[in-house]
Amino acid sequence: xxxxxxxxxxxxxxxxxxxxxxxxxxxxxxxxxxxxxxxxxxxxxxxxxxxxxxxxxxxxxxxxxxxxxxxxxxxxxxxxxxxxxxxxxxxxxxxxxxxxxxxxxxxxxxxxxxxxxxxxxxxxxxxxxxxxxxxxxxxxxxxxxxxxxxxxxxxxxxxxxxxxxxxxxxxxxxxxxxxxxxxxxxxxxxxxxxxxxxxxxxxxxxxxxxxxxxxxxxxxxxxxxxxxxxxxxxxxxxxxxxxxxxxxxxxxxxxxxxxxxxxxxxxxxxxxxxxxxxxxxxxxxxxxxxxxxxxxxxxxxxxx
Amino acid sequence: xxxxxxxxxxxxxxxxxxxxxxxxxxxxxxxxxxxxxxxxxxxxxxxxxxxxxxxxxxxxxxxxxxxxxxxxxxxxxxxxxxxxxxxxxxxxxxxxxxxxxxxxxxxxxxxxxxxxxxxxxxxxxxxxxxxxxxxxxxxxxxxxxxxxxxxxxxxxxxxxxxxxxxxxxxxxxxxxxxxxxxxxxxxxxxxxxxxxxxxxxxxxxxxxxxxxxxxxxxxxxxxxxxxxxxxxxxxxxxxxxxxxxxxxxxxxxxxxxxxxxxxxxxxxxxxxxxxxxxxxxxxxxxxxxxxxx
Numbered sequence: 001x002x003x004x005x006x007x008x009x010x011x012x013x014x015x016x017x018x019x020x021x022x023x024x025x026x027x028x029x030x031x032x033x034x035x036x037x038x039x040x041x042x043x044x045x046x047x048x049x050x051x052x053x054x055x056x057x058x059x060x061x062x063x064x065x066x067x068x069x070x071x072x073x074x075x076x077x078x079x080x081x082x083x084x085x086x087x088x089x090x091x092x093x094x095x096x097x098x099x100x101x102x103x104x105x106x107x108x109x110x111x112x113x114x115x116x117x118x119x120x121x122x123x124x125x126x127x128x129x130x131x132x133x134x135x136x137x138x139x140x141x142x143x144x145x146x147x148x149x150x151x152x153x154x155x156x157x158x159x160x161x162x163x164x165x166x167x168x169x170x171x172x173x174x175x176x177x178x179x180x181x182x183x184x185x186x187x188x189x190x191x192x193x194x195x196x197x198x199x200x201x202x203x204x205x206x207x208x209x210x211x212x213x214x215x216x217x218x219x220x221x222x223x224x225x226x227x228x229x230x231x232x233x234x235x236x237x238x239x240x241x242x243x244x245x246x247x248x249x250x251x252x253x254x255x256x257x258x259x260x261x262x263x264x265x266x267x268x269x270x271x272x273x274x275x276x277x278x279x280x281x282x283x284x285x286x287x288x289x290x291x292x293x294x295x296x297x298x299x300x301x302x303x304x
Numbered sequence: 305x306x307x308x309x310x311x312x313x314x315x316x317x318x319x320x321x322x323x324x325x326x327x328x329x330x331x332x333x334x335x336x337x338x339x340x341x342x343x344x345x346x347x348x349x350x351x352x353x354x355x356x357x358x359x360x361x362x363x364x365x366x367x368x369x370x371x372x373x374x375x376x377x378x379x380x381x382x383x384x385x386x387x388x389x390x391x392x393x394x395x396x397x398x399x400x401x402x403x404x405x406x407x408x409x410x411x412x413x414x415x416x417x418x419x420x421x422x423x424x425x426x427x428x429x430x431x432x433x434x435x436x437x438x439x440x441x442x443x444x445x446x447x448x449x450x451x452x453x454x455x456x457x458x459x460x461x462x463x464x465x466x467x468x469x470x471x472x473x474x475x476x477x478x479x480x481x482x483x484x485x486x487x488x489x490x491x492x493x494x495x496x497x498x499x500x501x502x503x504x505x506x507x508x509x510x511x512x513x514x515x516x517x518x519x520x521x522x523x524x525x526x527x528x529x530x531x532x533x534x535x536x537x538x539x540x541x542x543x544x545x546x547x548x549x550x551x552x553x554x555x556x557x558x559x560x561x562x563x564x565x566x567x568x569x570x571x572x573x574x575x576x577x578x579x580x581x582x583x584x585x586x587x588x589x590x591x592x593x594x595x596x597x
Contacts, residue, residue: 016499017419024412024469025427030449031465032434039445096321103318108309115587117326120333123579125528127548128568132336134551135561140335143351173328181587205314226436233440240531244552254440262443263535268451271444278441285440293436 042275047268054272061276078252079233081164085171085253086232090225093172093179098221101183102213115184118177126174130241133170157242164251171237179224183217190216215300222296230289233281234258254281340565347562362566370567372541372549377457385541394543397459397533402522404467406515412469413477414507418489431474443535450536457537465536466526473518480511517585524575547571 011018046057069075100118104111121129138155145153153159156166194212203211214221236255239247245260261274309315339347340362342355350356371384385393416424446465447456455461488506497505508515530544541549547567553559579586 014419014421017415020411020503021415021423021427024408024467027408027464027467028430028470030453031446031468032470035442035445035449036439038449039439039442042445042448099314099318100322103315103322106309108315108319114322114326116583117329119587120329120579123524123575124333124572125530125544125547125575127528127530127544127551128572129332131547131551131564131568132332135339135564136332136335139351139561147352176325205312230436241548241551244548258441258443259531259535262447265444265447268444268448271448274441274444278439278444281440286437289436 039275040279042272043279044276045272047272049267049269054268057272061272062280064273065277065280074249074252074257077250078254078257081237081251082232082235082253082255085168085235085237086228088168088172089175089228093176094221094224097176097179098183098214098217099209100180101187101217102209104180104184105187115181118180120177121174122178126238127241129174130170130238134242137166163248167237167239167242167251182224183220186217186220187213218300222293222300225296226289226293229292230285231255233285336565337569339562340569342562344560344562347560362563363570365563366567366570370546370550372546374539374541376539383539385539385546387546390541390543390546393540394527397462397537397540397542398523398527400459400463401466401526402519404463405522405526406473406519408467409469409471409474409518410477410508410511410515413474414481414503414511417478417481418503418507428478431470434470435472447536457539459537459540462533462537476514476518477511480514481507484510520578520582521586524578527575543571 042054043061044057044059045054046060047054065075104114134157137157141156142153145151156162190212194216195208198208198212233254235253236259237251237253239251239253239256240259243251245264247256247260258274258278261270265271335352338355341358341360342350343359343361346355367387370387370390372390373382373384375381376383412427416427450456450461450465453461455464484507488510489502492502492506528544530542530548533540533542534545534548550567551564
């Protein structure tokens with residue numbers, strides 16, 4: 001059979017498949033593939049606001065990024081804060097989330113209520129939660145200290161020493177619930193026979209958590225840690241909701257910096273520089289993400 | 305079945321922790337609600353106590369004065385977007401976007417599951433890879449493309465952007481379609497059903513529960529998001545952006561905590577109502593989302 005006949009026969013059989021896929025594939029081709037290719041192209045171009053056009057700029061945008069990393073403390077601070085948030089979510093949030101999920105998976109009294117409370121910060125919009133939290137820290141906290149402890153204190157966000165901690169706490173506090181719900185789901189899907197066998201052997205909660213629960217939900221944990229690392233440079237730490245474009249530079253993260261810069265751009269003049277910074281960050285984070293994934297898969301606990 | 309747990313250090317620690325956590329969430333929301341029911345003058349003197357008297361005037365102020373000024377690039381003039389327009393923009397943008405963001409992955413998942421082959425394998429793997437591949441700072445590029453396609457600052461631009469099949473929902477739908485027995489399709493084919501009939505009369509109805517939940521979760525997240533519309537559709541102000549604007553601007557007559565709290569309560573109320581009605585289904589879906597190896 002000729003190649004063209006084969007092709008025609010294949011098309012006749014699958015015309016519906018290709019027809020229906022055409023628009024979704026075009027969407028992804030433009031708004032994912034081309035967006036990212038264009039990001040790389042933009043990073044080696046410059047924009048002329050007088051002629052309203054782009055021209056080739058070589059690696060000058062990347063040189064400027066490297067220069068800024070060396071001379072501007074803001075880029076360094078933004079990376080440091082992003083790492084700090086990731087460490088807090090990972091080192092503090094994860095172990096607590098696993099313990100709470102383990103507890104809830106046993107179906108204690110009130111577990112439905114606790115699950116609703118844990119999921120509430122994800123249901124309510126972040127900006128409304130930020131507004132409530134901001135006023136609570138700035139107005140209710142000083143009032144509480146004055147009423148109950150007879151101390152006059154500044155608001156937690158106004159106080160220079162507590163601002164960063166207060167914002168970090170907000171992120172851990174509101175991001176913690178969905179992790180617990182997901183881990184609870186993962187624990188519930190562990191074979192109950194493993195828990196029964198453990199009970200017969202007289203294992204205590206520590207052994208059960210370490211030898212049954214952790215190996216059982218390890219793949220879920222890895223997904224969370226990896227996705228946490230993958231968004232490290234896009235996480236805004238909710239700074240835009242707290243401060244709009246006027247967050248103090250010492251609080252910035254890379255995600256906040258990108259969003260604030262793009263949202264204020266009136267021309268496309270800043271886009272090449274931002275794209276170069278984005279491409280560089282992607283180059284840094286992709287191997288880190290893949291490396292961490294491989295490491296976690298290698299060192300993970302084995303089911304016993 | 306609810307169990308009575310044995311008393312040990314672990315259970316005591318976690319119980320105390322989770323009770324405090326739940327209290328902190330409830331306390332914040334309750335305080336915000338009470339604040340919205342105090343007059344501006346009363347709040348200055350009474351930050352923590354119950355309102356005396358309870359008043360709904362802040363809600364009335366929000367309804368009457370909740371306007372967001374915008375600079376329309378088309379004619380260079382300033383306009384004010386009133387509350388009703390923001391509500392309409394939100395409902396229109398969120399309804400269409402959440403439906404498109406639920407239908408597209410369902411369609412592609414069905415096609416790639418029903419028609420196995422090289423292209424379907426490539427699509428499946430592409431979705432998995434993009435989920436783990438972090439792309440940083442692509443907003444500039446997106447903005448340039450939207451402007452180039454004359455889709456910037458238009459509802460249709462964001463609708464197209466939201467109609468993507470990339471992400472977790474594609475995999476969820478794929479698992480659903482994989483679980484449908486082939487006999488169903490074969491029986492319909494014998495009766496002369498077309499590809500379109502098989503998809504719309506057999507596959508999609510069987511995935512309708514998943515579709516409903518995906519659409520609902522999309523609705524909640526898109527309703528709450530103010531940053532995407534603000535960036536790509538700045539003159540089509542949504543309620544979430546309106547609340548954000550109110551919180552950061554010192555608009556005369558609105559820049560008081562009780563009024564801000566009334567505004568937040570108005571935005572939160574419909575979403576909380578949806579959550580209360582569908583909480584069992586939502587939590588069940590999220591529970592089964594635990595990834596197992």
